[in-house]
Amino acid sequence: MGDPDLEDIRKQRLAQLQSQYKGNTENANSQKLKEDQARAQEDAKNSILSQILDQSARARLNTLMLGKPEKGKLVENMLIRMAQTGQICTKIGETELITLLENVNAQTQQHKPSVKFDRRRAALDSDEDF
Numbered sequence: 001m002g003d004p005d006l007e008d009i010r011k012q013r014l015a016q017l018q019s020q021y022k023g024n025t026e027n028a029n030s031q032k033l034k035e036d037q038a039r040a041q042e043d044a045k046n047s048i049l050s051q052i053l054d055q056s057a058r059a060r061l062n063t064l065m066l067g068k069p070e071k072g073k074l075v076e077n078m079l080i081r082m083a084q085t086g087q088i089c090t091k092i093g094e095t096e097l098i099t100l101l102e103n104v105n106a107q108t109q110q111h112k113p114s115v116k117f118d119r120r121r122a123a124l125d126s127d128e129d130f
Contacts, residue, residue, distance in 0.1 A: 045080060052083045056094040064101070075104060 053061065065072035078100075082088045092100075 045076065048080050048083055049076065052079060052088050052092055053097070054091045054093050057092050057097040060094055060097055071104070071108070074108075075101065078104070 049058065049061070061072065061075065064075065079088070079092075
């Protein structure tokens, strides 16, 4: 390889690395923008919830979020929708939240999970041992 060929390869590699670096900074900027938007949405959600729930109800909702996150998110979204549509005009206390949670439980639990054992297949129940 001659000196001009080597120089061309170096220029191509430099251009390739520069384009990758620019792409990484653009990805980092878009990722930072997405994180900022997610943080802003979370702040708005927390602001709405603090306006419509008193401290005891907020504590109960946080406890629910720790135990059953999917049900907690469902209740949070439902409360936010109710606040935005004007269905909630006063602060919700713990007793009202408990009633709301009971209604959500009644609507979401159509069937209870059950466990069935098939002893014949597992060979757990054998009369031949005696």
